[in-house]
Amino acid sequence: MSRAASALRARHAVRRISSSSASSPEAWDVPFHRLQKQRGQHLLTNPRVLDDIVRRAAIRPGDAVLEVGPGTGNLTARLLASPATRVAAVEIDPRMASAVTARAAALGLAHKLTVTTGDAMEVEFPEFDVCVSNIPYAISSPLAAKLLFGGYRFRTATLVVQREFARRLVGAPGHGERNHLATNARLVADVTLLMDVSKAEFVPVPGVDSSLVEIRMKEDRPAEVQPGIGLDEWLEFTRVCFGQHQLQRRRQNKKRRKEEKTLGTIFKREEMAMELFRLSRRAEEREGNGAGTSGLDAPHHGDDDVGDGKEVEDGCFSKEEVVAFKERIAGALQSARLNNERPSRLSNDDLLRLLQLFIKRGVRFH
């Protein structure tokens, strides 16, 4: 469809929605605002698809629902009409936040809705039982990671995502074991593809097709991913390897996207070494190991400088301790021969092997 035809269709669709009755769930009795593509503002307008999403979310009486990116409230209106007790929505665009608030009021359901205006990646979510959202695709990976590994206790997340992302998340054949988000997701949840949603169901029509996925959290998480490697340690380690890269991807314009950093570069950063030093010392204290296990000495109350002259934070690590710790990090990378490798090009086995070498040298992530 040409750009002009798509814009025309969007205008017609908006007029159609705006003129429907305020009391029906399809109503959109709020002023129309220009939709912003950079914020992923592609509204789902097919009532049959919207109803299907809410039906598949299997909301129970008393549930608290989280919706990320309510937009003008096409999905929110149905969530409010469901057996849920309350709906908490997080919306980055204040115009949309006002629109969905006005719509809930027009439906007489404002008492069930709380809208937080802010970035879903920065806002702390309230407690919820189910998350039901047509998410902005630009934050698919970090949002999925936040839901899966952010410490929230919920039953399911039923999400409309880009089809390609859905396939990767469920670990469809062809994406291999290098799909770490899917591999890690499987440790804490069961992820199912529920249905495909054509791009024709959105206004304005996006460039990609979508799918509905269900993330069902496991009640029992395994304590270890393999003997000697705790689940939390592994998740923190992979967050360090991939987190930075994902943030970069989110912030950068597609054309100017920087290349992913090598493991050597990621672990050479001063702040990274200091953070790992603190974590390692804490792990040692927690596990009651003496200096013998990791070789980390007791805190030193000195005023030495580290490396390039920066003061040692908290004044409790000596220059020698930090230098020795950095050598451990470098040693693990060297033994694994992974210094020049980029995390996303490595298999899970390679990353597990590296983590084992780190742990053996007393470099801890949790």
Ligand SMILES: C[S@@+](CC[C@H](N)C(=O)[O-])C[C@H]1O[C@@H](n2cnc3c(N)ncnc32)[C@H](O)[C@@H]1O
């Ligand atoms: C794909 S639209 C979905 C709108 C609506 N739920 C629907 O289905 O018609 C995504 C919505 O997420 C909002 N959004 C984009 N980035 C966001 C972020 N980082 N945090 C919260 N909301 C965001 C957009 O403003 C937009 O309203």
